[in-house]
Amino acid sequence: MAPIRDVEGWRAPEVQRRVRDLYPALRRFAAAVGPTDIDPDDLVQEALVRTMRAHAPDEIADLGAYLRAAVVRLRSNEQRRLGRLRRAITRLGSSTDATSEVLGVDAIERASSADVDVLESLGERDRAAVYLSVVEGRSSEEVAAVIGGSAGAARTRVSRALRHLRAEMIAMEVSDGIVD
Amino acid sequence: MASSTDVRELFERRASRGGPPAHPDDVYEVALARAEEGGTQRERPRSSVLALAAAVIALVVLGALVVSRFGNDPAEPVVPAATPPVDAPRIATGRLTYDGATCRYSGERFLDRGARIDVAVRNRATVPMTAAATRLSTRPDPDELGTDVAEGDVAASLDVDAVRRGTMSFEIPASGEWVGLSCSGPDGVAVPGTVLMSLDGVVSTTGTSCTYDGVATFTPGQTLVVGLDTTPPLRGLLVTTLADGVTLDDVRAAEFGSRYWNYDLGSFLTSQVGVEAGPVTFAAPDTGQSVGLACLLDHTYHGFAVIDPAD
Numbered sequence: 073m074a075p076i077r078d079v080e081g082w083r084a085p086e087v088q089r090r091v092r093d094l095y096p097a098l099r100r101f102a103a104a105v106g107p108t109d110i111d112p113d114d115l116v117q118e119a120l121v122r123t124m125r126a127h128a129p130d131e132i133a134d135l136g137a138y139l140r141a142a143v144v145r146l147r148s149n150e151q152r153r154l155g156r157l158r159r160a161i162t163r164l165g166s167s168t169d170a171t172s173e174v175l176g177v178d179a180i181e182r183a184s185s186a187d188v189d190v191l192e193s194l195g196e197r198d199r200a201a202v203y204l205s206v207v208e209g210r211s212s213e214e215v216a217a218v219i220g221g222s223a224g225a226a227r228t229r230v231s232r233a234l235r236h237l238r239a240e241m242i243a244m245e246v247s248d249g250i251v252d
Numbered sequence: 253m254a255s256s257t258d259v260r261e262l263f264e265r266r267a268s269r270g271g272p273p274a275h276p277d278d279v280y281e282v283a284l285a286r287a288e289e290g291g292t293q294r295e296r297p298r299s300s301v302l303a304l305a306a307a308v309i310a311l312v313v314l315g316a317l318v319v320s321r322f323g324n325d326p327a328e329p330v331v332p333a334a335t336p337p338v339d340a341p342r343i344a345t346g347r348l349t350y351d352g353a354t355c356r357y358s359g360e361r362f363l364d365r366g367a368r369i370d371v372a373v374r375n376r377a378t379v380p381m382t383a384a385a386t387r388l389s390t391r392p393d394p395d396e397l398g399t400d401v402a403e404g405d406v407a408a409s410l411d412v413d414a415v416r417r418g419t420m421s422f423e424i425p426a427s428g429e430w431v432g433l434s435c436s437g438p439d440g441v442a443v444p445g446t447v448l449m450s451l452d453g454v455v456s457t458t459g460t461s462c463t464y465d466g467v468a469t470f471t472p473g474q475t476l477v478v479g480l481d482t483t484p485p486l487r488g489l490l491v492t493t494l495a496d497g498v499t500l501d502d503v504r505a506a507e508f509g510s511r512y513w514n515y516d517l518g519s520f521l522t523s524q525v526g527v528e529a530g531p532v533t534f535a536a537p538d539t540g541q542s543v544g545l546a547c548l549l550d551h552t553y554h555g556f557a558v559i560d561p562a563d
Contacts, residue, residue, distance in 0.1 A: 076288050083284065091280050117283045120279070120287075202263075
């Protein structure tokens with residue numbers, strides 16, 4: 073594993089303050105966009121670690137966008153790792169409560185009401201794109217900076233994902249008898 | 253037809269998952285430490301280490317058995333197996349919070365197997381507390397806690413598997429006495445996040461103000477953080493009044509999401525005040541919106557209130 077690139081740079085108070093100021097929004101982003109079985113604090117922390125190993129702070133023009141992109145990229149690896157942990161804990165015969173606490177299952181259940189599950193029908197990048205656009209009000213260029221690709225592609229992705237999301241929500245309302 | 257508002261609400265609800273947000277400084281500190289370490293402890297494949305250790309033990313035991321069976325003086329003690337190589341324990345950054353009735357340690361996720369966390373309850377009362385820790389959500393059994401906890405006594409010990417992530421908690425009776433809570437690793441080094449606080453201290457609201465009355469509950473160097481969380485974000489708000497001549501050292505506005513209300517787009521205002529005693533009061537603006545107020549002491553919420561000015 074690569075060592076940290078610029079330890080002094082990352083220790084600098086102004087850098088820490090930048091991250092501290094960014095942190096609440098980053099955590100919300102991780103919680104809203106990331107997989108539900110991973111603690112959002114873990115996601116952000118892991119993104120920080122990887123960023124510190126890859127770059128000196130002054131190499132990153134937009135730290136917020138970079139860290140958001142790192143959060144999005146982390147998904148698959150973390151999911152696999154925690155999947156292994158969950159299976160191992162089950163084998164060890166831990167209590168349900170303990171397992172739930174370890175994996176944050178209680179949090180998953182809270183967040184897994186049916187309508188929120190609609191968001192799971194989106195892929196990770198689509199979810200991130202919609203969140204950045206609709207919730208954070210980011211421009212297409214800013215969305216593209218996080219999920220990759222061009223601004224036009226990001227705009228298309230957001231539109232397509234929103235159409236899909238709305239169709240899913242309507243279908244759910246119909247099935248629930250909320251609308252005819 | 254679902255609107256953008258609906259979509260936004262869905263995301264806000266999804267974002268509400270997870271436990272209390274970790275303090276940014278703690279996350280940064282741990283991330284920095286992990287980055288500096290190169291991640292070797294966390295990422296090192298343990299299976300090969302354990303397999304090697306098991307093989308070493310097996311060889312030593314087998315050798316000892318052979319010697320004792322076929323060899324020399326049967327009374328000669330068997331040479332104990334060499335201690336298997338283990339990683340130095342990593343002490344996690346954890347967090348102790350206290351909500352007025354329960355102490356909760358939210359442990360880190362990066363402890364090594366076999367490390368231990370000791371949770372100590374230190375009672376500064378002259379009379380030993382009785383049943384200071386009455387319930388644990390994880391091991392050990394509450395019977396192990398003992399009943400008379402004197403200062404410095406370790407009230408509960410948890411191994412890593414029990415608290416690898418998640419929480420352990422125990423109730424503390426409202427004794428009105430100082431209670432210190434600490435977590436330490438196997439080398440006795442206290443885990444960052446140790447707190448020392450009194451059971452006293454309440455938050456009261458009057459509809460337009462939030463008052464934390466924590467008289468004589470602060471240890472030197474502690475700061476009181478008064479947070480004001482609004483829905484929707486109200487930028488530029490400032491703490492407007494402080495009672496009892498408390499000096500406002502630092503006021504800054506920053507985004508902050510709360511898990512208790514308005515998981516998104518909250519505005520968080522803090523005043524970190526050096527407080528020795530006395531209430532801290534600030535006025536909540538008439539926003540026409542619900543306003544949540546929380547007082548925090550070293551990351552610990554001391555009460556919550558949601559004020560609706562319409563009331």
